[in-house]
Amino acid sequence: MSDKITLFEAFKQTTYPLPGHGPRNIQVLKEALEHADGNMDSDMYGKGKVIEDFQEQMAKLLGKDSAVFFPSGTMAQQIALRIWCDQKGLKKVAYHPLCHLEIHEEDGLKELHHIEPILLADSNRLITLEDIQNMQEDIACLLLELPQREIGGQLPAYSELEAISAYCRDKGIKLHLDGARLFEILPFYQKSAAEVCALFDSVYISFYKGLGGITGAILAGDVDFTAESKVWKRRHGGDLISLYPYIISSDYYFRGRVDKMGQYYEAAKELAGMMNECHRVATLPIEPVSNMFHLHFEVPKEKLEPILIAIYEATGLGITGYLKEINETSCSCEISIGDRYANIPKETLQSAFQMLDEKMRAMI
Amino acid sequence: MSDKITLFEAFKQTTYPLPGHGPRNIQVLKEALEHADGNMDSDMYGKGKVIEDFQEQMAKLLGKDSAVFFPSGTMAQQIALRIWCDQKGLKKVAYHPLCHLEIHEEDGLKELHHIEPILLADSNRLITLEDIQNMQEDIACLLLELPQREIGGQLPAYSELEAISAYCRDKGIKLHLDGARLFEILPFYQKSAAEVCALFDSVYISFYKGLGGITGAILAGDVDFTAESKVWKRRHGGDLISLYPYIISSDYYFRGRVDKMGQYYEAAKELAGMMNECHRVATLPIEPVSNMFHLHFEVPKEKLEPILIAIYEATGLGITGYLKEINETSCSCEISIGDRYANIPKETLQSAFQMLDEKMRAMI
Structure with a gap:
């Protein structure tokens, strides 16, 4: 047989x-909703208590001024890089050859935003400070994924991360965190989410990896950055009239699993x-x-x-x-x-x- | 007081x-889910029974070869116009001055797709066949919104619609339907959805206007068109791991209200x-x-x-x-x-x- x-x-x-x-089945949503008040109003195009409260809570947790809920990380991260590129007037970024944007997004960054990525390091190892120092071209933003999923979820030493952050700040390069699995790495680093995020100018986190929610993402940064991200969110078609099915489930499974x-x-x-x-x-x-x-x-x-x-x-x-x-x-x-x-x-x-x-x- | x-x-x-x-509250989702089997698997990045069955059902209803579920109409319609523009190698479309893409989407069509819209008719009246015949420039696609929401939901005579469709077909102009309120106009026209859609090359419908769902949209057309729309859906960040909260509610309220x-x-x-x-x-x-x-x-x-x-x-x-x-x-x-x-x-x-x-x- x-x-x-x-x-x-x-x-x-x-x-x-x-x-x-x-199992990823419909019961996952049913369970989260059992704990939600049916009389609570839907969010409406990014406004309303259900979305604003969650965004505020996440901004505080990540130690950033402001946070925006997105339907997907694909949308949130393209937008983060676009904002930093526009701010510098330079459509170049750098990331790992196995970055999500490079291998899983049908080249949205290039096709929609016309941003050119420089691929740092070899596919089979982490980006090092040396890789960044040896870059021949200027870039607007460096994206780091912690942990680097496609090579087994490896992490740099925290001191290397601090050195990369200091170097980028010094050189006027924005540092963006692909933190799809941010909470998963905190026990190893023995740091709070806010401590890790303080090394970065912008941060994306996901609610359906280790947290086991349905889908959804948060993009966090300073107030100007998140305000601009909302404009791009609408342009991408992600400013849905109601995101609450994803927000309520993200909140529920975040609370149940973050510890x-x-x-x-x-x-x-x-x-x-x-x-x-x-x-x-x-x-x-x-x-x-x-x-x-x-x-x-x-x-x-x-x-x-x-x-x-x-x-x-x-x-x-x-x-x-x-x-x-x-x-x-x-x-x-x-x-x-x-x-x-x-x-x-x-x-x-x-x-x-x-x-x-x-x-x-x-x-x- | x-x-x-x-x-x-x-x-x-x-x-x-x-x-x-x-009220647009969380009970709307709770009610829809009460009728859903918790053991049903989630969709996974556009695949799986829950999404494929619904897409097939909608394609059949609209009389099109194929249909794709999108989180929003904003995303679906920009993508439809992009596909038709790419096919013709001409980044020009035409629509009403109060078209959703022109006034509610932060210029996503221009900023993300670099498509130039030609505004037909005055703001306070419907587009006529004459407006289209008098256009000085060639376009890849004409978008018609039925009913024209921002002027009270007006409709052209059905014979005018047929004449516009025939003219566009003759001139090699693709005709796209903004059918956010398609089901709402069928009693006036005394036509089936498929009869109306037969006049168009591509069709978008929404599940949260007259149908009262939570959010979600369908984009329908021929097989090549919808296959390409899935690539753009991923680029936009709309190919979510799970769209089922919107699909299940769309299906539930569609069945309850379409008649x-x-x-x-x-x-x-x-x-x-x-x-x-x-x-x-x-x-x-x-x-x-x-x-x-x-x-x-x-x-x-x-x-x-x-x-x-x-x-x-x-x-x-x-x-x-x-x-x-x-x-x-x-x-x-x-x-x-x-x-x-x-x-x-x-x-x-x-x-x-x-x-x-x-x-x-x-x-x-």
Whole structure:
């Protein structure tokens, strides 16, 4: 039977899926709404208590003057870069080669805003201060993504971050934070959100990664910056008459999970340790610095799939529903720890990884 | 006491507000969700049953090959015009001077897409076939808004619409429908949505005007057009991981209200008749052609406000919460009929408009 089922289907049928908080289904919204007062007025095109209160709360948390709720980070970040480019009269920015704007947004930054990005560092490592110092061209803004998701969620040392911030300030380069997973990295840095954000001129955060909301983003900065971002939000078609379904759920899951980031981080380290003991398996980074990491297998994707399916069926643990082919001899997947991990029996984890190790050793 | 309260506050306190379906509060979403299965999977970046089923249903209804759900009409319509401009290699379109894109979108079409609009007709009348024939320049696309909201929701004769469509097809001009209120005009035209849409190359419809949903829009056209619109949707930041809160509510209120458009239209005509019997009061158009019309008062705004507040307090009827100053001697408001109208006692309407007539006659 097993050889007929796809990895994704087998994963969906497991009793203990490893990543995330739970299924992304409509119950996620239902639960958030159960705690909301039906008589509360909708926001109206960016105005009203439900949106203004949340924006104010987030601005305070991030230590910025002002914050604006956006339907997506794609919209918020393009707009942030556009504002800094317009202010400097220079349509050039810099970011990592695997930045979300470069690989996941159909080139919106170039096609809609005609901004030219300079790609810093190699794809497989973090941007360093040296990369920035060695740039040949002037730029309006540097975007840093913390953690750098596409290389397993790596982070620079905090001292390097401070040095980058000081350098940019000195050179008149605006520093923007892609903080889609900002709360996830605070336990590692042992800093508050406001402390990290103080290094940046503008900040984007997301509510559906580690926080597990439905969708939605906050863009924060000074008052002139956020005022201009609202004009661009309307131009993009994001100034919806009602954003409250996303605001209420963002608020609800933020409150429920922001204090659990330390727990997720510890779980990620524990899990990575177990995985790294398996033959031909390694996590990136070896020791996670947030709730996420990548899992690399020195096995071709098509050979690993039946092994994983067998493990899922035998133990009930679901590691991933999707493998990415790296090359002919290796593949990988992303693991993000959320609420689910704490409910998985330790014996299930042990027997699953023992089985993985045995099967990997048995391969020629 | 009355002279201390604003028109908006007085309106909010009335027992029988005239326009719309009900308060725009969070209960609107709660009600729609009560009928949704919590186990249903979220859509994921434009894929999944919840979004695909709804898109298919709307494409069929509109008689188009394909349809795409968008968070907003602002996003959908800029993208429609961009696609037609790119196809023709000509960044010029034409629309009415009071088109939504011209007056409500912070010039997104110009700032993001660098498309130049040619304004047809005068602000206070509909675009005619003659206006189009007399255009000096070639354009890629003509946008028609049916009904033309900012002039009271007026409509051209259906034969004129057919003639415009034939002319555009002949001249290689794409015809796009701003159908934010498409379902609202079908009772007047006595046509199906698909019959009206057959005159157009691309169509946008909205779910929060007469249908009373939360937000959301559909853009429909041929397969190549909608495929390209998905790329631009991602560039705009509108390809959200989850649009289901808007899709489920759009679907729910669409099903509940699409067959009531005839009832709203008849009510609008009845109401306009009562209003037109009042001194210094006239509706635009005199006889409505949909569920909406504008109400013009030959009285300065600041003199009318206390009169309306007195009527609201005496009769419990709320006509409007907002008056727009036209000039020093006149003002206006928009009326859209929805579910609320049927619940207003006829005596309340009669006594309110009798009082309005008397107070308007008593003015010097």
